[in-house]
Amino acid sequence: MKILYAIQGTGNGHLSRARDIVPILSKLGQLDILVSGIQADVAFPFPVKYRFKGLSLIFGKKGGVDVLATYQKSNLRQLLEEINGLPVEDYHLVINDFEPVSAWACFNKGVPCIGLSHQAAVLDKKAPKPKRLDPIGKATLKHYAPVTTRYGFHFQAYNEGIFTPVIRQEIRQLKVSDQGHYTVYLPAYADKRILKVLSQFEAVRWVVFSKHGKGRYSVGNVSFQPINNEAFLGSLAGATGVLCGAGFETPAETLYLGKKLMVIPMKGQYEQQCNAAALKKMGVPVIKSLRKKYCEVIEEWLSDPSIVLADYPDQTEAILRMVVEKHAAKATLAGAAVSPKISGVKDFKKLTRWKILAEIAERNLPVTGALKRVLRKRKDKK
Numbered sequence: 590m591k592i593l594y595a596i597q598g599t600g601n602g603h604l605s606r607a608r609d610i611v612p613i614l615s616k617l618g619q620l621d622i623l624v625s626g627i628q629a630d631v632a633f634p635f636p637v638k639y640r641f642k643g644l645s646l647i648f649g650k651k652g653g654v655d656v657l658a659t660y661q662k663s664n665l666r667q668l669l670e671e672i673n674g675l676p677v678e679d680y681h682l683v684i685n686d687f688e689p690v691s692a693w694a695c696f697n698k699g700v701p702c703i704g705l706s707h708q709a710a711v712l713d714k715k716a717p718k719p720k721r722l723d724p725i726g727k728a729t730l731k732h733y734a735p736v737t738t739r740y741g742f743h744f745q746a747y748n749e750g751i752f753t754p755v756i757r758q759e760i761r762q763l764k765v766s767d768q769g770h771y772t773v774y775l776p777a778y779a780d781k782r783i784l785k786v787l788s789q790f791e792a793v794r795w796v797v798f799s800k801h802g803k804g805r806y807s808v809g810n811v812s813f814q815p816i817n818n819e820a821f822l823g824s825l826a827g828a829t830g831v832l833c834g835a836g837f838e839t840p841a842e843t844l845y846l847g848k849k850l851m852v853i854p855m856k857g858q859y860e861q862q863c864n865a866a867a868l869k870k871m872g873v874p875v876i877k878s879l880r881k882k883y884c885e886v887i888e889e890w891l892s893d894p895s896i897v898l899a900d901y902p903d904q905t906e907a908i909l910r911m912v913v914e915k916h917a918a919k920a921t922l923a924g925a926a927v928s929p930k931i932s933g934v935k936d937f938k939k940l941t942r943w944k945i946l947a948e949i950a951e952r953n954l955p956v957t958g959a960l961k962r963v964l965r966k967r968k969d970k971k
Contacts, residue, residue, distance in 0.1 A: 590618035593680040595691035598626025602838035609757045611635050613906050617913045625690045641671045641690045692734035702736045707837040710741025715748040717867040726859025744867050753901045754841035768827035776800035777855045787811050796824045835861040844899035851890050872897045
């Protein structure tokens with residue numbers, strides 16, 4: 590049986606989870622791997638057959654997605670070429686971790702696409718949602734990588750088809766201790782902003798893993814270093830607590846290890862707002878942004894010894910076997926020619942998210958003169 594496993598390469602969580610999923614899928618069939626995206630910082634120790642630029646949301650330095658950079662680095666014609674050139678019909682089973690090229694290729698050719706991602710769980714009607722409605726963000730999350738069947742991972746099993754997180758074996762095998770420091774991972778913030786706030790707590794030792802810095806350096810009680818998987822795991826294992834974004838993998842791993850946790854969701858990022866709502870419901874403190882006005886809340890968290898505990902059993906292989914056995918039985922290689930639903934760029938524009946991305950920029954984020962020009966140029970080309 591031929592299996593295509595397609596992984597989102599923006600951020601580090603998808604690739605980190607795939608480190609445990611790939612060896613299991615390799616036992617269940619002939620596996621090919623696809624990775625798209627340009628914002629990952631971790632190494633991936635498996636051969637990748639298809640590597641695409643895809644459609645990456647670019648992190649900014651002020652706590653949110655940089656919509657202008659996302660537009661500037663996007664290439665719709667190239668994305669369509671990647672979609673049309675991917676032979677999804679040659680596989681018995683396509684498993685998708687929030688990856689747009691394979692998802693749209695399956696949509697285009699009428700091939701089933703099985704979603705196995707955190708995003709699939711976030712979209713479930715029983716999963717926690719933020720108080721502030723964001724229909725545009727929800728629509729973007731739903732249509733960014735469309736699938737025919739969804740299975741998801743979340744902080745808790747909120748519904749059937751939602752499982753607790755995949756905790757990679759590297760985390761499960763860590764020797765946990767408390768060396769008195771706090772580990773920080775906030776990729777949407779510049780080092781300067783992080784230093785400005787964390788330096789206020791002079792008695793606390795902060796170890797920051799920076800997406801924007803290139804070398805190791807320290808300023809007072811705050812040390813910075815580039816993102817490195819082994820170094821991050823070592824810091825995490827010995828940390829008293831973790832201050833990070835409201836992504837999925839890092840908070841889940843922190844909860845599993847029994848460390849203190851505080852999260853800051855990215856601005857204009859619906860998935861992280863949903864994650865923050867779920868974590869808050871579990872008792873994890875959440876602040877809206879990294880600003881001095883939240884120093885009192887951070888101080889309270891630092892002084893509070895209480896920890897939110899979570900039980901995440903190792904069920905990854907059982908889940909994958911269930912998915913493969915359930916859906917591979919229905920999957921057959923395409924023997925006849927298919928009629929693509931997308932014949933060109935104009936058709937693709939009607940289906941993809943350019944209009945929604947523009948609305949996100951206009952409604953949720955400050956629209957600068959440069960961004961207005963980009964959006965106007967997009968509109969004029971239609």
